[in-house]
Amino acid sequence: NAGVMQNPRHLVRRRGQEARLRCSPMKGHSHVYWYRQLPEEGLKFMVYLQKENIIDESGMPKERFSAEFPKEGPSILRIQQVVRGDSAAYFCASSQMGTGRETQYFGPGTRLLVL
Amino acid sequence: GQQVMQIPQYQHVQEGEDFTTYCNSSTTLSNIQWYKQRPGGHPVFLIQLVKSGEVKKQKRLTFQFGEAKKNSSLHITATQTTDVGTYYCAGLGGTSYGKLTFGQGTILTVHP
Numbered sequence: 001n002a003g004v005m006q007n008p009r010h011l012v013r014r015r016g017q018e019a020r021l022r023c024s025p026m027k028g029h030s031h032v033y034w035y036r037q038l039p040e041e042g043l044k045f046m047v048y049l050q051k052e053n054i055i056d057e058s059g060m061p062k063e064r065f066s067a068e069f070p071k072e073g074p075s076i077l078r079i080q081q082v083v084r085g086d087s088a089a090y091f092c093a094s095s096q097m098g099t100g101r102e103t104q105y106f107g108p109g110t111r112l113l114v115l
Numbered sequence: 116g117q118q119v120m121q122i123p124q125y126q127h128v129q130e131g132e133d134f135t136t137y138c139n140s141s142t143t144l145s146n147i148q149w150y151k152q153r154p155g156g157h158p159v160f161l162i163q164l165v166k167s168g169e170v171k172k173q174k175r176l177t178f179q180f181g182e183a184k185k186n187s188s189l190h191i192t193a194t195q196t197t198d199v200g201t202y203y204c205a206g207l208g209g210t211s212y213g214k215l216t217f218g219q220g221t222i223l224t225v226h227p
Contacts, residue, residue, distance in 0.1 A: 033215070043158065056213060056214055
């Protein structure tokens with residue numbers, strides 16, 4: 001019974017490059033959430049997605065960041081033209097439903113380092 | 116917007132001592148979840164509290180949800196070195212499905 005899977009676990013990019021982070025939710029889960037954890041800080045909500053729908057993107061920066069959760073395949077968090085301030089751990093979580101009471105289970109995270 | 120404050124930021128205890136972290140929300144929550152994160156790890160779900168005044172226990176851990184559903188606490192009895200990590204509360208507001216608002220976390224260090 002695999003948990004939430006994220007890849008890559010570590011990603012190094014130079015300024016101006018693109019970063020693509022992938023998240024496969026737990027089996028049977030159709031709701032995905034992305035959170036960002038800056039060094040020495042807590043977790044901040046970025047975006048909540050269902051299959052083919054963005055439910056809440058109130059925590060996403062307006063520029064350079066986008067997220068999708070296609071009908072088939074993993075959820076993707078895409079960061080274009082990365083800057084040093086994007087260096088952080090990006091965690092994906094999933095839940096079975098979206099009632100607002102569902103437990104969110106977190107993946108191992110992707111540690112992004114921008115040089 | 117909704118804010119969740121958590122105190123203390125750091126707590127150092129001797130093994131065997133008790134530990135408590137407190138969480139306060141600026142708005143009424145539909146539920147609150149607690150997570151533990153080890154250094155270099157990811158948040159691991161501990162428990163969810165839904166009802167006003169709810170108290171739940173997991174071995175040495177006791178979780179409480181306030182009557183007004185705006186505050187919560189986690190108490191660990193007789194800490195062990197395996198309890199080391201950062202403990203986060205995370206609140207779900209009434210109108211923000213899925214959007215967990217995390218407290219800043221309490222970093223627990225246990226000295227043997």
